[in-house]
Amino acid sequence: MTTSDAGIRCAVHADWSTDPRKRWMTLARRTPAGWRVAAPEPVGEVSTLLARLHDPAAAVLLGADLPLGLPRGYAARLRAADFPAFLRGLAASADFFRVCATLAEVGPDRPFYPARGVAGMTRAAHAAALGLPDAAALCRAVDHATAERPAGAPPFWTLGANQSGKAAISAWRDLVMPALSGDALRLWPFEGDLPALLAPGRIVMAETYPAEALRHLGLRLIGSKRRRADRAALAPALLAVLPRLGARPEPALVAAATDGFGADAAGEDRFDCVLGVLCVLNVLAGHRPAFVPDDPWIRHWEGWVLGQTALPRDQSA
Template sequence: MGDPAVLAADLIAEGAPVAIGLDLPLGLPRAWAAARPEPGFPDFLRALPENPAFLQVSESLDTVSPARPFYPARGLRGMTRAAHAAALGMAGPEHLSRLCDRATAERPAGAPVFWTLGANQSGKAAIAAWRDWIGPALAAGAPLRLWPFEGPLAALLRPGVAVLAETYPAEAMRQLGIRFPGSKRAQAARRAAAPALRAAMARLRVVPVPALAAAIDGGLGADAAGEDRVDSLLGLLCVVSVLDGTRPDFIPADPWVRRWEGWVLGQTALPRPPPPPA
C-alpha cells in the first residue's frame, strides 16, 4: 500500500468522495480523556505531534502515567491490566476500555487502546497510525474528517475530503454473517470461508476483480499476512454496507462517544453492562 498519507492524497485527487475504514482505534477512553483540556479526540490528534512522549510505550509500570499511558513494551511477570489501570489513576481495568471496546451479545470484547502486548491488542496500530500519518496530517491541515466525531458518514462525504472511520474485523464478521471454521490466521479456515465471503460481496453488489476472486478462493495466501488481507476485506465490506444503507450509520447518543471515544462503523449492538463488583 505504501505511505497511507500518499494513498489518501491520491484518492482525494481523483475527485470523488473518499471513505477509508481503519482497523485501529480512533478514540480514547473517557476515564483518561476526562482530564484533558482539548474538546475532543480530533483536536487531541491535531496537537499530538507536539507531544511525542505520549506515544512512547513504557517498559514497566514505573513510567506509566496519564501523560505516557501505553504499556507494556514486553512481557513481564505479574503484569495485569488492573495494575495498568491503577498506574493511570483509574478505579479498575474496565475503565481502560472505550464503550465500543466492550463485549456485546454479538461479539467478544476488543482490547483496550493503551494495551500493546499480545495478539489481542490494538495499541501498536494506534501508535503507528496516529504518529506517522493522522496526527501530522491533521496538524498540517490535510482534508481528513473523522467519523463519528465530526458527524454522520454521509454528511462528511464530499469531493476533496477523505473520511476516516474505525472498523473492527470481529464486528464486521457478525455484520456480514461470515464464520470461519477455526482461526482466520489459518489459510484452511480462510479458504473454507471463501463461499461466505463471496456471498456477502454478492449481496452488497461488490464485484471482485479476477485476482481478488482467485485470492479469496485460495484463502488469501499462505503467508502470515493472509489474516491481514482478510481483515482488510472485511473492513472494506463493512464500509460498503454502511455507504449503501445495508447497515445503519449508528452512533450512540452519548457525548463521550461523540467527542472522545468514537465508535465502530456499522455496529448497532450496545455493549453488555460491566459485571457487578465482587
C-alpha cells in the same frame, strides 16, 4: 444512506499493523456498473497513503482496523475539545507514543504500556498507574463485550495477541496526525454524521472491526482466520456477498479468496482487509446504519465502530 446519495467513488479498508509486511488494504471503486472490488495490496508508504487515495471530485471512505478514540476516564482530565483536537495538540508531546517499560514510567503523558512482558504485570496495575479506578476503565464503551461478540482490547495496551495499542501508535502518529492540519481528512464520528462528512475532496476515516464485519455480512468462519484452509473454505460465501452490495470482484480477488489469501503470515491480514471493505460497502449500501450511541463521550472522545449497533452488555436495554 446509499452509494447514490454519498457522492463517493472509493471505499477502502486498511488492516493496520506496525509491521509494514502485515499492513494491507483493499480498494473498491465505483463504476457506472457498480462497485469493483480489487484484490488486497500492501498499504505501502504511509506518508503518501492519503494523497494516493484523495479524489478532489469525490469523497473517499477509509475504514481502518485500529482504535480511534480514548477511554472517557482518561479523556475527562484533558483540556482539548475532542479526540481530533487532542491529536492535533500532540505535535508538542514527543514522548506520548514512547511505550513504557515499567509502571513507574506510566502517566497521562505516556499512557502506552507495556514495552515487554514483566512478571506480575496486569491491566489493573496499568489502570491504577493512569489514575483510573479499574482495568475496565482502560476501555472505551465500544471495546466492551456485547451480546454479539467478546470484548476488544483497550487502546493503550501494547502486549500480546489481544492488543491494539501498537496499531494506534503507528496510525495516530504516522497517518492521522500529519493530515489533521489540513482539510482533507475527517474522523468519524467525532466531526459529524457520516453523510455530512462525505463531501467531495474529503477522506473520512472510520474505525472498523473485521470480527464485527463477519456478523454484519451474515458470514460464519469455521475454524480460525489464521489457517489458510479455513479462509479458503469461506471463499464461496464471502464472494456471494458482493452482489448484494452492488459489487463485483476483480479476477485477482476471486483468485486470492479461493486460495485462502496465501500461505504466509499476512494471509489473515489480507482476509481481514477484504472483510473490512465489505463492511464499509454494507454501510454505504444502507444495509447497516452508521449508528452512533447518543452519548457525548462516545461522539466526542471514545468513538465507535462503523456498522455496529449492539451496545455493551452493561448498557443494553
